[in-house]
Amino acid sequence: MELTSLSHLRPGDKGTVQTINGTGLFFTRLRTLGLCENSHVELLREAPFGGPLQIQLSGKNSIAVPRQEAGHILLRRV
Amino acid sequence: MKTYFLIGNPNTGKSTLFNALTGMNQKIANYPGVTVEKKEGFLLHGREKIKLIDLPGTYSLIPGSIDEEIAVTSLSTEDPSHGVICIADATNLQQNLFLTTQIIDAGLPVILIINMIDEAEKQNLTINRDLLSQELGIPIFFTSAQKKHGISTVKNFLTTDELKAPKPLLPRFGVAPRITSALNEIATLLSQEIGPSAQQAHALRILSRDDELADYKLPLRSRLIAKRTALQQQLSHEGVLWNGCDSNVRHQWIDGICRKTCAQPKTLHHRWQDKIDDVATHKWWGPTIFIAIMGILFQALFRWSEYPMAAIEAMLSWMSQNATAILPPGPIASLIADGAIPGVGAVFLFIPQIAFLFFMISLLEDTGYMSRAAFVMDRFMGKFGLPGKAFIPLISSFACAIPGIMATRTIESRRDRIVTMMIAPLMSCSARLPVYTLLIAACIPAITFGGFIGLQGLIMWGLYTLGIVSAITVAFILKRTLLSTPSLPSFIEFPPYRLPQLSLVLKKTYERVKLFIINAGTIIFALSIILWFLTTYPRGDGIESSFAGYLGKIIEPLIAPLGFDWKIGVGLIASFAAREVFVSTMAIIYKLGDAGTSDSLMQALKHDAAFTPMVAISLLVFYVLACQCMSTVAVVKRETNTWRWPIFMVGYMTSLAYIAAFVVYQGGRMFGW
Structure with missing residues (x-):
């Protein structure tokens, strides 16, 4: 199945992370929060007017990531 | 004396636990160079007394903000x-164990406190404590x-037992x-x-990172x-x-441990929380609710505080x-009165x-709403090159720029943080209000x-x-000139909605007020x-012949193009340190003596x-537009750890104020007003 980027998900869509193409501290921190290869994410909401994306990580943590960085996270839809 | 460090993820009830362990035996200071609060407390139990240091919340030992950096470096520079x-947090154990296992691997003696166990029970989550303790090798x-x-x-346990360093988990x-x-x-590089x-644990973290290793x-x-790069x-x-x-293997291992020791029902997040979020972050309802809440905040600030202020x-x-x-x-009487x-x-x-x-902000922070507000405002703030998080410091600055500047520490990117600090004093703070009220009431006709x-x-x-328009413009310019490199991406955390604890909110409010009294x-x-000295001496015929009057006359030619005479000059000199002093200075100039009665000053x-x-x-x-507040300058100096930014702030704000006043006055005169 084809990979989609996190920024292309619609609210309610779920996926398994396959590759993270980003570099830098931001992605290192995402990984510590559990957003790493093979983890599950769900897109919960989009901020108004094209703002950041709120995602649910495995576990209870929920964070919002900028749309641009979300584009670097590739996943397989579930 | 035994010293223990308290560390944990944000939103795990760390402050509540710290208060429960230490009671009122706390002292709060600042870490040198930054305004991150350093909380120390003493745990008294029987005859024993041990010291507890509450570190800022952090998700891991790889720091991503100033708060986290302090938590991490404290563990290596102080003696743990x-x-x-x-x-x-018992309801989010798997994620929270990440930090715990990193600390175990750091070779430090550690105990784990699983908090909010009552909430976990409500959600039918069970944790096999003995098995987990055995697996992690810690109490x-x-x-x-x-x-x-x-x-x-x-x-x-803390007062009677000696802790031993557990075996590192990394080899497993x-x-x-x-x-x-x-x-x-x-x-081998680290052996010194x-x-x-x-x-090994340090090496694993270093290899997994591609940033500047600032810690x-x-x-x-x-x-x-x-x-590392090689x-x-x-x-x-x-x-x-x-x-x-580091994170992948650790998460994987923790996942296995949690399968063995914890049993949890399938659905994890609360439905009612989701329902609230659907409304609070809705395209139209979100901003509407946010503006309504800010309206209430302002009402509280200006209307409700009128009465205690009048009493004082x-x-x-x-x-x-x-x-x-x-x-x-x-x-002597004159000095005192x-x-x-x-x-x-x-x-x-x-x-x-x-x-x-601070009461309202702490309340909003503790309910979890603040991060929703940052989420909703992110795009709007992004238009001016600032993160959504910058909204909160800027709103705070309407009361006082000092707490506003202190609140910028949640912004990860240093450049975004400096831009926010630079424009925060342009928000009309409450100290300007007495000046506004006096001049408007005295000089602007009450036409409808x-x-x-x-x-x-x-x-x-x-x-x-x-003030707002100037702030937006300055931010826009700064982001394209002096502070132009692309800002670092950051994420917004969504803590679960919780009922705030009044005692914690009041305590926070008290601490911040205390900080204001001491600082400002x-x-x-x-x-x-x-000022009293400058306006009283040398004794003669009132203020005109005093040092202050003399200074006012010296700067008169400079301020005459703005329409100001020497009396206003004295007021400006006096306001350089704190703008609200303008009112009392004018009272002294007009020989009213008593600064309390602004009615008579208005008449004058x-x-x-x-x-x-x-x-x-x-x-x-x-x-x-002018930066007439020494306390703000001092706070910016302390927050940025350099004189460059506070000096820049005073410079640009004073020039802006002078030019704007010049344009307004000369423009007005051209129209014959």
């Missing part, structure tokens, strides 16, 4: 050899800090052999600085970066995945009058507003347009708008005494022909 108390306690359950067991993770050999190469038990000291840092290139070349080698004012003027009546006339009492008053007068603001829009109110609205109070008070200004509406507007514009 007695032990670390790790706190975890584990269940608590519900808010209900004070399990606290005495923890106290007992099954790190790939190729990675392990790379780790050994990094570990870090004990043998923690080297390591130079020159070690540069050697580590060189080594190894990462080599690994990439061989097709071995190195990024996240009345008390001060009563004290002043009594001091003059009781004390024999002379310099005209110098010290109004000086103290200038500090105390703002306490109701600052307390209200169309029956309900008053000119005075319109001008007041215009002043606030001018001392400066304002000292300057009031100096009304009858002074020099105060035309045009002069008043020019002066108001100047007060909107």
